[in-house]
Amino acid sequence: MSLEADDCGSNTKSLHFLLVPLMAQGHMIPMVDLARLLAARGAFVTFATTPVNLARIRPIIDRVATSALPIRFVELYFPTMDVGLPDGCESADLIPSVDLFLPFMNALSLLRKPLEAHLHGPDLARWPKPTCLISDNLHYWTADVARTLDIPRLIFHGPSCFFLLCGLLIRQHRDELEAALEATSSGPIMLPGLPHPIRVNKHELTSVMRSDPNWSKYMESVRVAEESADGVLVNSFVELEPWYFERYHKVKGKPVWPIGPLSLYKEELDAKATRGRVSSIDNKLLFQWLDKQKVGSVVLVSFGSMVRNTITQLMELGYGLEASSRPFIWVVTEVAERQVSGVEEWITEFEKRVEGRGMVIKGWGPQILMLGHVAVGGFLTHCGWNSILEAISAGVVMATWPHFYDQFLNEQLVVDVLKIGVAVGVEKPKLFGVGDDNEVAVKVTRGRLRRFWRG
Structure with a gap:
């Protein structure tokens, strides 16, 4: 199935980029921005992903359709239940436990057949043949697709160049x-x-070099495919990390293009409000509340799409915010996902106690717009790269609370190298997801948070 923005004729001389993003919000969002940037420059773009991910960006698809940008959104069937994943588990933030993470990653190669079926479909004749394939580096199987099409393949990296090096x-x-x-x-x-x-x-070390032989096998396939790529795209900019780009380019021995921050894609405010997903709050009410706050007084607390804190840690964070004297916005993804027992009831009572001074968003919030509001002066972040870039672009200082993967190294870039943030003090990663008996329930206490807010 394909969802076309416009019938762009059969101009075979035009560039046609085939984009295959990783099914994870932190990777999907910048790739959507990239698709629109390429199309705005006159290129044809095919954006291929699964039904759940297309449903999440439906407002963007509808906007593209009315704008006549030459972007084709292609739906690829992903056989989740055939490989032991829950029905609809088509994004990394929907994986319910760490045991299913590797099966999810291994199943990504099953997208090859539906993608190739689309590329040989009759409706493609109305567009020029793809001239370049851009895929997330973890989609190693796209190397074979590019070879079959006899076109160059560029890999897209979501993390910072600092982390890559x-x-x-x-x-x-x-x-x-x-x-x-x-x-x-x-x-x-x-x-x-x-x-x-x-x-x-x-x-x-273990996040880069895991001892699990099955994971090592998967990552070796990624490494081999990356070596065969014709170039690398990084969602960052040279002025932010010049030395790291220079050294990374020398080490890779192939073109490395800094193409960020992709979050600066120019568009109307209502379009930015749906960047990633539809907001879980009435944006009009949210910004009416922000407009009443003093410049630089509000703390935004948001941990991205994949972090799931325990109920005990969420309560500690809430009590810390409650004891502070600052107005705040707290995005609590755990409530919408209902993966943390007891959180919904506690948050309801918490909202009553902080009414007027605090705003709670239960699910997804328009982060890029909130960071851009003059009332927001601080950002408590999990150190996901998209969030860091958005904060840097808005000129908002950060308090860093990393959880896993690249986030601890990103914290050092923010705190120790760029010196545009302060560390809350978390030193060890949390496990993927929640509910593991071995996970420490509280990593940051309300006392530490209270002292932090008050400086």
């Missing part, structure tokens, strides 16, 4: 880093080959 250095110095960690038994060690003192712990 750190990952390369960790793999390069694996043996000495593991030996150093073994010798120290605890505490961080310095990562060699960088101009700034960057510390890595065991969790940084």
Whole structure:
């Protein structure tokens, strides 16, 4: 199935980009921005993903349809239940447990057949043949699709160039880093080959080099496919991390294009409000409340689409916000997903106690617009790269609370290198999802948060 913005004729001389994003909100959102930027420059764009992900960006699809941008949204069947995933589990934030993460990643290659079926479909004749394939680097199987089409393939990286280079250095110095960690038994060690003192712990090493042989097999397929790519796109800009771009380009030995911040795509406010998903709050009421606050007084608290805190940690965070003297907006994804027992009832009572001073968004909020409002002066973030770029673009200082994967290294870039944020003090990652008996329930106490808000 395809959803076309416009019949753009059969101009075979036009560029036609085939985009295949990773099914995760942090990767999907910037790829949608990229699609619109390419189309605005006159290129044809095919954006291929699954039904659930298309439904999430339906407002954008409808807007593209009325704008006549030459973008074709293609629906790819994803056989979740055939591979042991829950029905509708078509995005990383919908994976219910860590045990299903690798099956989800392995199942991505099953998108190849429906994509190739579309590429050989009769409706494609109205458009020129794809001239370039851009896919998330974790879609290693697209290398074969590009070879079949005999077109160049560029890989898209969602994280910072800083993180990408750190990952390369960790793999390069694996043996000495593991030996150093073994010798120290605890505490961080310095990562060699960088101009700034960057510390890595065991969790940084394991996030890059997992010991699970099945995961290692998957990542080896990703590495091989990345080596065969014709170039690399990074959602960042040279002025933010110049040394890292220069060194990463030398190490990769192929073109590396900084194309960010993609969040600065120019569009109307109501379109930005639906960037990623439809807002879970009445935006008119939200911004009426913001307009009443003093300039720079509001703290925005948001942890992205994948972080799931325990009920105990959510309560500690709430009590910390309640005890502070600052107005705040708190985006609580856990309520909408209903994956944390007891959170909905507690949040309802919490809202009554902070009415007037605090605004709670139960689900998805228009983050880029909130950060751009003059009343927002601080951002408590999980250090996802999209969130960091949006805060930097808006000139909002950050309080960093990383949870997993690239977020701890991103924190060091923000706090230690760029010096545009302060760390809340989390040192160890949380496990994927919630409900694991081994997960520490509280990593940041209300007392620490209260002292933090009050400076």
